[in-house]
Amino acid sequence: MVLRNPRVVLAAALLSILAAGAEAQDKKTLAIVVKGLDNPFFEQINLGCKKWLAENPNSEYECLYTGPASSADEAGEVQIVDDLLTRGVDAIAISPSNAPAMANLIRQRDPSIPIMTIDADFLAKDTALRETYLGTDNYLMGVKMAEHAMKLKPEGGTVCLQLGNVAADNINARAAGFRDTIAGEKGVDRLSGQNGWAEINGCPLYTNDQADLANQQMADTFTANPDLDAFILVGGWAQFAPQAYAQVTDQVMDKLKSKELVIVAGDTLPPQIEALKAGRSHVQIGQRPFEMGYKAPSVMIELIKGAPTSDPLFTGLDECTPDNVDSCLAK
Template sequence: MRITSLLAAAALLAVTVGAGQAQDKKTLAIVVKGLDNPFFEQINLGCQKWMSENKDSEYQCLYTGPASSADEAGEVQIVDDLLTKGVAAIAISPSNAPAMANRIRQIAPTVPVMTIDADFLEKDRDLRATYLGTDNYLMGVKMAEQAMALKPDGGTVCLQLGNVAADNINARAQGFRDTASGEKGIERLTGQNGWTEIDGCPVFTNDQADLANQQMADTFTANPDLDAFILIGGWAQFAPQAYAQVTDQVMDKLKSRDLIIIAGDTLPPQTQAFRDGRSHAQVGQRPFEMGYRAPDVMIQLINGEKVDDPLYTGLDVCNEEDPGFCANN
């Protein structure tokens, strides 16, 4: 457990919850995997937008998480602390789904628990009331469809994933493999429909942009004939300068489509990378919508209202033939 990230999160928690208590507002907490990830900042902006539109509400939206996305234990501790201190409801994006579910089962909170962005494993979904976010399996399907359109005969491929135990990322990888192979439950592509995962892949970034870019550079160097690199999440593109340097090494291949890059998410630096020809397709989530809708869903749960499960927020697909969302964002 990283002491620095716990201290940072604890400080944020103390300030925000204390302010809420001073105003006699009940707290609707959103806990993300890490405050260092710009994807989650969009969830925060949605939370803040809800706050600005609901100033007279008896509730406040609290956005928090460990300082680092690699601090799985820190996220569990923050959730533990929030539930101990007292919140009206909580929405969690679990970095380590089994570990987070195990702690929730131990605590057995009486307040509503939901997941956002990332879900618990199927066997633990009785612990939460609903999931709000992306249909992650479908996101993987869409990424595979883009790859197959660009490489109809398949090819060698490397998948870049996040944390080993992140349910949302693993669901995307499964959707990609199932669609590319034409079979269900494929653990690894070994030639189905022409697609083969290379040795050394998948690689796991632990949600770190610097590591993601280093992995890309190393993969390109070690595999000069690689046909496709799939960023199941957008980590490398979250550091645009480093990503530009990595893709500069293979720009000729990207332009000729000898090498294709498909990436998850459509944050501004990513759509710029797409427009610059540093990826061939982006499949984007809607994190702002997640953060904006989460407080209302939690209030519904508090009030005992029926809430659908899951609550999907949709996807935006950009490619060279139809830039769509990526053209102007």
């Protein structure tokens, strides 16, 4: 056995770390900026980004995942993008919490690097500011929610929509898809009896992407509206806090079991699938955030190279019900 001087071993280890750091610094940066690091949905995008990194260790590019600590910090997300532009990254994929504010930044900075959106897009009037959008067809997601709600409640009924940030284009597109499908016509701002459906007073609700607020809103709505027929979580915020969501739905479990009250929700993260299995929702319409994070670096590299890229790039949906819950998710 060969004995080695501990100091030599330590010095070699430090040199290895420094070399790795220098190599990382030489890599070009592909940044993914999400609405908030506190949202488990976006952590799936991070895991996709990490998988791309693991599969491309010799790439000249690195995938950087970042965002404000809180999903409610719209200004913080804008500042992070501003800082990345100043730092000089090579491309950025943005999930804008406040679409107009983020578009204004891009318009003012007029960056020479490729800018794309991921998960959430800019408003239609601002899409020329980015190269492409990668993510869910959010209008279609709302359509699917409506189709399932109508199947569960063919006679219609009273409904409450729970949304996220007021200026989040992806969430507003889902709400539009839901209302248009229920009403059977485009451009419906509020359901007021079309095909038997009417939104209750006080709704829609805006969670600002906060799980605790989402659950409190649900609890208050159930208490104030004992005859409510449908609650639509256009995003999965309340379900991202499974214990709190279980407590909220405990108060209406009899109604959920009998389908006197139905819950249709967005997203299919593991706790949400468990909620579906437990009868705490009736339908989950799932996005594919892992796929978004995994594909985003490759799309950004193509944009950097100037290769033709489709716009939009949709990642698909999963429709999960109690009947197909064990097989509904894309593999």
